[in-house]
Amino acid sequence: MSIFNDFLLNRRRDDLSADDLMALEASVHSVKDVPARHSLAISKQSITVSTYLIEGFICRYMDDREGIRQLVAVHVAGDFVDLHGYPLKRLDHDVATLGPCKIAQVRHEALDQLVRDKPNLTKLLWFSTLLDAAMHREWIFRLGRLDAVARVGHFFCEIEAKLRAVGLSDGRMFSCPLIQPDIGEACGMTAVHINRMLKELRERKLMQIQRGHVTIFDLPGLRQLSEFDPCYLFIRE
Amino acid sequence: MSIFNDFLLNRRRDDLSADDLMALEASVHSVKDVPARHSLAISKQSITVSTYLIEGFICRYMDDREGIRQLVAVHVAGDFVDLHGYPLKRLDHDVATLGPCKIAQVRHEALDQLVRDKPNLTKLLWFSTLLDAAMHREWIFRLGRLDAVARVGHFFCEIEAKLRAVGLSDGRMFSCPLIQPDIGEACGMTAVHINRMLKELRERKLMQIQRGHVTIFDLPGLRQLSEFDPCYLFIRE
DNA sequence: CGTGACGTTGACTGTAGTCAAAGAAGGTGG
């Protein structure tokens, strides 16, 4: 069983040959544990390794003038967090853990070799970065077109769908280390208003979150309220 | 002079060999003119060609439940509009022209061959799609953290910077076929409020737009107001 | 058992949306 098992689960569009998988495994240069709320990369600095998330939650974010964060992505097990840093060579945002994480690091030199020798694997890695772009688009939609309740609901629908793809949600409950200010940073709202919207979702018997545990009471209802359609995640049934 | 001249101007991070450029040229299957406000691709349908924009303005957008658009990208000359549709195989959004356009179409089969034979070109194409992802992230930031005036200002700063990279803006004026409802669809606001914010930008002597012509009175001032930093566009000086 | 971080609530404020009306610009056909 490979550490890339979850990667294949949530990103496999073209199945990978055993040979390709072995090459991917071989490109891993180190595996390590990182505590919660720990910075992994800073905007604008050039990078030569990319991070693959084996376990935990990682966010990518940008700061405004006053230093208030806007999350632009939340990653779960099986995500290649900053693979886009390989072609881009530097990042345009910061990366940090939310909860405690286990990560694998891949050197860009190793990726150069994959791009040279493994066109199928290259296309899968490319695909993987484009999935993140598709999620970015959905975040734009969420912020631009949904009202406060739907924004929060939509955000949790996405997290749930991503976790389910790697077996970490059964559609009813899952663990999630985000606190209310984090959710606010993701949804472009204040923590106070997040609190009110969570209350509304609870009272409408759609979902709740307490102490890192999310319970979904009515997934179809939540998705309906939030105009959530998981097709942008390209998850294969 | 190649039709990919603008592509190289705004996307060149690694310069392309003459050989690679020729291969890219050869992959073009047709060039055509498309009128303004014309649909080019519909969400969820599988696609086998990608569109490169030679001239004009194209937008990508998603509809909410009531059919109100949220633009997720605006493309100008030199952009590979839906190259991400190549690895993804289908789109998660619609594509349409804003003004009249000239486009080139590239068959995905031709791209398969490039990926197989041209690792450098492949990496440049990959890079190009990641530049769009970086812009998506900036749009998330814009919608999540900026107030109405800054959102509109930031949007025009981006358009200006993109146009300048391909020689279509001198930093003071440029053409842009977007009308106020379009800007609203991009910034997650109503057309009425866009109108008020444009008035404010005019009164503050920062910029104006009239009948398809944008005039920037004070670019540093506009960028300052909008918290705009062009580094995410990865434009080489 | 005290401390600090997180969650909850209320009262008030302010920004952006809604609705409506009228003016300006551009295109079309007579």
Next chain:
DNA sequence: CCACCTTCTTTGACTACAGTCAACGTCACG
């Protein structure tokens, strides 16, 4: 060339949604 129609722009009055500020409650941990 003008009349007409449509689309875009502008403005005002009113509404509502989300932010702000502040206080208090709750939980986990040392």
